[in-house]
Amino acid sequence: MRRRWISPSAVVWLLVAAAFFLIPLIATLLFSLRKLETNKCCSGAAYSLIIHDHQFWTTIRLSFLLSLETIAISLLLFVPTVYWVHLKMPRLRPVLGFMALVPFVVPPIILVVGLLNLYRGSPSWFYAKPYGFLATAYVILAFPYMYFALDAGFRSIDVHTLTEASQSLGASWRTTLMRVILPNIRVAALGGSFLTLAIVMGEFTMASLSAFNTFPTYIQLVNETQPYEAAALSLLSFLIVWAAMLALLFVGRGRPRPAQMAATR
Amino acid sequence: MAYLELQGLRRHFGPVVALDGIDVSLDTGEFLSLLGPSGCGKTTALRLVAGFDRPDAGSIVIDGKNVTRVSPNRRDMGMVFQAYSLFPNLTAEQNVEFGLRIRKNKRAVRRKRVAELLELVGLGHAGKRYPHQLSGGMQQRVALARALAIEPRVLLLDEPLSALDAKVRVQLREEIRRIQTQLGITTLYVTHDQEEALSISDHVAVMSSGRIEQLGTPSEMYGAPATPFVAEFIGTMNRLQAVVVDGASGEVQHGGTRLTVDAARGRMKGERVLVLVRPELLELEPSIDGDRGENTLTGDVITHTFLGSVTRLKILGRETEYIADVPTARVDSLPIGLAVNARVPAAGTRLLSLSEEPASDGSSADS
Numbered sequence: 001m002r003r004r005w006i007s008p009s010a011v012v013w014l015l016v017a018a019a020f021f022l023i024p025l026i027a028t029l030l031f032s033l034r035k036l037e038t039n040k041c042c043s044g045a046a047y048s049l050i051i052h053d054h055q056f057w058t059t060i061r062l063s064f065l066l067s068l069e070t071i072a073i074s075l076l077l078f079v080p081t082v083y084w085v086h087l088k089m090p091r092l093r094p095v096l097g098f099m100a101l102v103p104f105v106v107p108p109i110i111l112v113v114g115l116l117n118l119y120r121g122s123p124s125w126f127y128a129k130p131y132g133f134l135a136t137a138y139v140i141l142a143f144p145y146m147y148f149a150l151d152a153g154f155r156s157i158d159v160h161t162l163t164e165a166s167q168s169l170g171a172s173w174r175t176t177l178m179r180v181i182l183p184n185i186r187v188a189a190l191g192g193s194f195l196t197l198a199i200v201m202g203e204f205t206m207a208s209l210s211a212f213n214t215f216p217t218y219i220q221l222v223n224e225t226q227p228y229e230a231a232a233l234s235l236l237s238f239l240i241v242w243a244a245m246l247a248l249l250f251v252g253r254g255r256p257r258p259a260q261m262a263a264t265r
Numbered sequence: 266m267a268y269l270e271l272q273g274l275r276r277h278f279g280p281v282v283a284l285d286g287i288d289v290s291l292d293t294g295e296f297l298s299l300l301g302p303s304g305c306g307k308t309t310a311l312r313l314v315a316g317f318d319r320p321d322a323g324s325i326v327i328d329g330k331n332v333t334r335v336s337p338n339r340r341d342m343g344m345v346f347q348a349y350s351l352f353p354n355l356t357a358e359q360n361v362e363f364g365l366r367i368r369k370n371k372r373a374v375r376r377k378r379v380a381e382l383l384e385l386v387g388l389g390h391a392g393k394r395y396p397h398q399l400s401g402g403m404q405q406r407v408a409l410a411r412a413l414a415i416e417p418r419v420l421l422l423d424e425p426l427s428a429l430d431a432k433v434r435v436q437l438r439e440e441i442r443r444i445q446t447q448l449g450i451t452t453l454y455v456t457h458d459q460e461e462a463l464s465i466s467d468h469v470a471v472m473s474s475g476r477i478e479q480l481g482t483p484s485e486m487y488g489a490p491a492t493p494f495v496a497e498f499i500g501t502m503n504r505l506q507a508v509v510v511d512g513a514s515g516e517v518q519h520g521g522t523r524l525t526v527d528a529a530r531g532r533m534k535g536e537r538v539l540v541l542v543r544p545e546l547l548e549l550e551p552s553i554d555g556d557r558g559e560n561t562l563t564g565d566v567i568t569h570t571f572l573g574s575v576t577r578l579k580i581l582g583r584e585t586e587y588i589a590d591v592p593t594a595r596v597d598s599l600p601i602g603l604a605v606n607a608r609v610p611a612a613g614t615r616l617l618s619l620s621e622e623p624a625s626d627g628s629s630a631d632s
Contacts, residue, residue, distance in 0.1 A: 001283040111557060157353070158349075158350070161348045161350045162350065163347050164315070164317050164337070164346070164350075165344070165346060165350040165352070165411075166363075167316075167338045167340075168342055168343065168344040168412070168421075169338075169363050169364035169411065169415060170338050170341075170368060171338055171363075172338055172368050175367065178355075179363075180352050182351070183354040184353055184354050186354075252603055
């Protein structure tokens with residue numbers, strides 16, 4: 001059996017890339033491990049303080065639940081919409097694509113001011129609650145990530161044929177969507193979901209301007225007053241995103257994918 | 266009374282007329298192929314029967330019941346698609362089982378039926394495989410089993426073999442016919458491949474521009490095409506433009522050659538006609554000293570095309586080119602460059618009035 005040869009230049013590039021990503025993380029880790037009293041290594045005091053701060057748990061819980069709510073609303077809204085556009089109104093795809101670019105183009109600070117004005121006067125259970133107003137704003141913010149992920153997923157399968165095959169076998173629209181379409185865009189939906197999770201877990205501008213105390217606003221607060229704890233918090237948020245990506249890899253692994261199927265054609 | 270009836274089906278897509286009023290009747294267990302070139306409306310007709318599209322006019326009646334407005338999931342139609350249509354997230358077994366689960370059949374019943382059908386299509390060993398682990402031919406077999414699992418009232422096949430290689434295509438079409446005959450299921454088959462249609466169908470409907478040009482048995486379609494389009498589309502045909510000289514004796518004038526054609530008897534003198542002669546009916550003999558017999562076209566052999574048991578010869582005549590099929594064993598006696606006489610049999614020749622044919626400059630051999 002031949003050994004696979006890796007060229008020296010590839011090794012150099014790998015090391016450069018690894019250094020680019022790892023050096024800031026290692027520096028942050030070392031910084032977060034400094035003793036509060038002496039400013040020298042090593043102590044877990046910053047982590048201990050964070051973990052014993054009830055604000056940490058309250059804000060991370062809020063941000064996590066907001067992420068789940070945003071993901072749920074986005075999937076409920078966008079999966080049927082993108083499915084229908086691919087199936088019945090493909091001419092609308094460029095329009096949707098353009099709309100999805102708007103949250104990229106309009107800065108969050110302008111978006112949130114506009115939304116605050118738009119929803120002023122709406123019931124307090126919506127306007128004054130993070131699970132109402134903020135979740136709505138996050139759905140808009142996550143729109144491009146969810147839309148482009150789903151669009152790629154739908155483009156990788158033959159939506160028309162799968163739908164018609166399912167219907168010819170007696171399945172209703174709902175059954176077709178749930179049992180045929182969704183399982184085959186699962187990886188795309190998961191991709192969009194985890195991008196949404198990462199965005200919501202790290203979104204500061206909207207939460208701050210609408211005066212909600214979420215995990216990123218908590219990080220900002222800590223950052224202003226407690227530098228070692230802020231570094232510890234940054235690492236923790238990295239870990240959350242990594243865990244999400246690993247979950248995506250784990251869930252999407254080992255199942256037949258449309259791309260694999262297409263390759264056999 | 267017919268089991269499946271398509272009555273005056275019409276469908277427009279903007280200014281394009283996809284179906285211009287087609288009428289078809291199928292008896293129980295009959296196998297009908299809709300045959301025609303791309304854009305002739307055959308797939309549109311099939312989609313209307315499946316319920317994926319609605320006609321602008323006309324009706325679809327199955328077993329006496331009008332199903333024109335019934336949604337596709339309530340029609341009990343089994344369909345095999347041109348594109349591979351297996352659900353990628355399900356194994357072959359689960360794909361076949363899908364329709365039975367929708368119908369809430371009991372687990373034991375489902376299992377038994379799935380096993381039977383996978384055996385029927387020769388894939389009893391591949392039930393646990395996912396679609397991407399199956400070849401194209403295997404995927405279409407599973408798709409056939411899946412369509413049959415629900416015991417459909419009509420089986421619809423939309424060019425199911427077009428993506429497969431030639432050998433698998435021939436093998437699978439024979440299996441489709443075997444299974445269809447065994448189960449006695451009424452079948453509507455769409456194809457643009459005349460050989461496929463002629464080899465497995467009880468009846469064939471040749472379509473053009475949204476209309477049915479001719480509907481008949483495969484032998485009728487091949488031996489007695491009713492229109493120039495059918496003559497051109499089915500098989501290969503020598504098309505000789507001629508004028509009736511004597512309707513009583515059946516004599517026609519083709520360029521400088523007089524031919525006697527039984528089918529020309531009773532035609533009016535001076536009528537412009539198209540004489541249709543299959544290549545296998547032309548009897549070739551070497552021309553000796555320019556001598557020519559009766560009812561004979563003359564020319565020089567210009568090409569040989571090996572087709573297996575027969576070889577196709579192209580002959581450059583005075584008026585146009587002709588083609589003739591001769592047994593391959595004989596072809597050495599008819600080398601390229603040889604002057605030959607091609608005898609046109611009076612009996613086996615078809616005749617069409619040229620008023621049905623758009624004007625063209627001369628005769629031709631079409632394949």
